[in-house]
Amino acid sequence: MSPETLLHIDALLAGYDRPVGRPLSLTLARGEIVGLWGANGAGKSTLLKALVGEASIHAGSFTLAVARRVAYLAQRQTRPLEVPLTGSEMLRFLGVDRSTPPAGLVEYLPRRIDTLSGGQYQLLSLWATLAGEADVVLLDEPTNHLDPGHLVLAAEEILLRRTAIGCLVVSHDRDFLNRLGARIVDVDGGSTHG
Amino acid sequence: MDELFLRPFLTGLCLALFLPWLGNLLRLRDEWFATLGLAHLSAAGAMLAQALGISILVGSPLGALCGALAKLAVGARSNAAYGVMMLAGWSATLLVAANGGAGEALGHALIDGQLYFSGPAEALIACLLLVGGAVLLPLLTPRLIAAVLFPANEKVNRLPAWRWHLGFECLVVIAVAIATASIGLMACFALLFVPAWVSFGRAVSWRQGVLLSIVLGLGCYVVAFFAALRFDQPFGPVLVGLLVMACLGLRAGLSRRHG
Numbered sequence: 001m002s003p004e005t006l007l008h009i010d011a012l013l014a015g016y017d018r019p020v021g022r023p024l025s026l027t028l029a030r031g032e033i034v035g036l037w038g039a040n041g042a043g044k045s046t047l048l049k050a051l052v053g054e055a056s057i058h059a060g061s062f063t064l065a066v067a068r069r070v071a072y073l074a075q076r077q078t079r080p081l082e083v084p085l086t087g088s089e090m091l092r093f094l095g096v097d098r099s100t101p102p103a104g105l106v107e108y109l110p111r112r113i114d115t116l117s118g119g120q121y122q123l124l125s126l127w128a129t130l131a132g133e134a135d136v137v138l139l140d141e142p143t144n145h146l147d148p149g150h151l152v153l154a155a156e157e158i159l160l161r162r163t164a165i166g167c168l169v170v171s172h173d174r175d176f177l178n179r180l181g182a183r184i185v186d187v188d189g190g191s192t193h194g
Numbered sequence: 195m196d197e198l199f200l201r202p203f204l205t206g207l208c209l210a211l212f213l214p215w216l217g218n219l220l221r222l223r224d225e226w227f228a229t230l231g232l233a234h235l236s237a238a239g240a241m242l243a244q245a246l247g248i249s250i251l252v253g254s255p256l257g258a259l260c261g262a263l264a265k266l267a268v269g270a271r272s273n274a275a276y277g278v279m280m281l282a283g284w285s286a287t288l289l290v291a292a293n294g295g296a297g298e299a300l301g302h303a304l305i306d307g308q309l310y311f312s313g314p315a316e317a318l319i320a321c322l323l324l325v326g327g328a329v330l331l332p333l334l335t336p337r338l339i340a341a342v343l344f345p346a347n348e349k350v351n352r353l354p355a356w357r358w359h360l361g362f363e364c365l366v367v368i369a370v371a372i373a374t375a376s377i378g379l380m381a382c383f384a385l386l387f388v389p390a391w392v393s394f395g396r397a398v399s400w401r402q403g404v405l406l407s408i409v410l411g412l413g414c415y416v417v418a419f420f421a422a423l424r425f426d427q428p429f430g431p432v433l434v435g436l437l438v439m440a441c442l443g444l445r446a447g448l449s450r451r452h453g
Binding site for chain 2: 089
């Protein structure tokens with residue numbers, strides 16, 4: 001791997017009891033955003049889960065650069081139904097720098113996370129994932145629950161951190177991936193754009 | 195205060211400060227029911243120790259430890275596993291009590307609480323628990339919260355997560371064991387469960403939630419200690435009754451506010 005390459009995936013075939021989708025190869029460098037795009041069931045989310053140890057690897061392999069930290073935003077997040085934890089406290093406990101949060105996030109920080117809407121919590125979790133200590137950021141459908149206004153904020157959050165991280169984004173939203181200027185990998189066909 | 199009651203009061207005071215704080219993290223991990231299972235096993239351990247002529251201060255933590263190890267070994271984190279622990283502990287406690295010499299009295303004492311008979315050993319252990327917990331809980335809290343909100347990150351980064359999960363489990367086992375042996379099984383469970391339940395509903399932040407639960411636990415403890423003495427009542431049921439009344443009042447207020 002070159003010094004700036006954070007993640008190298010080599011013909012990786014992920015799945016559970018059986019493989020899902022096709023083998024995929026790609027590299028992710030610092031400052032790069034790679035968008036995984038494809039039909040439902042093509043194996044986009046399963047690939048991310050395999051990278052974090054929540055799905056099986058049936059063939060191929062992946063290599064992370066030495067001493068790199070990974071942060072993963074799951075498609076379905078765990079949020080306790082009732083918990084007296086503010087957005088600001090959540091970021092502090094997760095070791096996220098709170099000095100310069102995105103402007104659109106500031107109003108949510110003093111509120112309890114269980115009182116935030118799905119979209120508001122998604123934005124907060126996205127920032128918690130992006131602005132921690134991780135170099136490699138894996139985002140599974142980060143636009144879930146987001147209205148058009150929040151979609152813009154989510155893109156701004158990712159672009160704000162772009163130079164510090166390598167980001168692998170799974171999304172059904174092609175416009176969102178284009179807005180990020182992502183190199184798009186079509187998981188169905190394996191073609192690369194962007 | 196009569197010197198006779200000073201040590202028991204301090205023992206309970208340390209537990210009333212620490213258990214509600216610990217209860218917040220147990221509730222966050224959705225493991226509050228675990229404490230009832232551990233408390234029953236702790237009581238069973240104390241009963242068996244007494245039957246074998248060993249100090250209940252040894253048997254009580256050993257009982258809870260066996261439960262925690264079994265839970266770790268099978269990787270159980272469901273309420274069903276804790277339900278099994280509770281039933282096994284309850285069965286063992288009452289069977290040993292029924293067949294032992296002085297066991298029946300101790301069985302009642304473990305369920306009702308025997309705080310007024312606490313000696314220097316209980317006071318010292320409770321004090322050490324409070325000091326150790328005050329050091330460890332602020333260190334464990336960020337890690338345990340991160341593990342709840344972003345569980346995959348520990349695994350993918352190969353973090354030594356077992357250290358803080360095991361550390362927390364050990365703290366719970368020790369706290370439940372000493373509390374069961376002194377204030378009693380149900381009072382221990384109530385101090386872990388009720389104040390955190392209220393604070394999760396009412397507090398505006400984690401910090402305020404911890405403070406609210408400690409104030410609630412401490413306030414009910416002090417009133418229960420002197421009320422039980424004054425009116426010659428068993429301490430455990432008085433404390434549990436006060437906590438439940440306070441909790442129902444505060445949670446009812448919350449329901450009305452939320453409409």
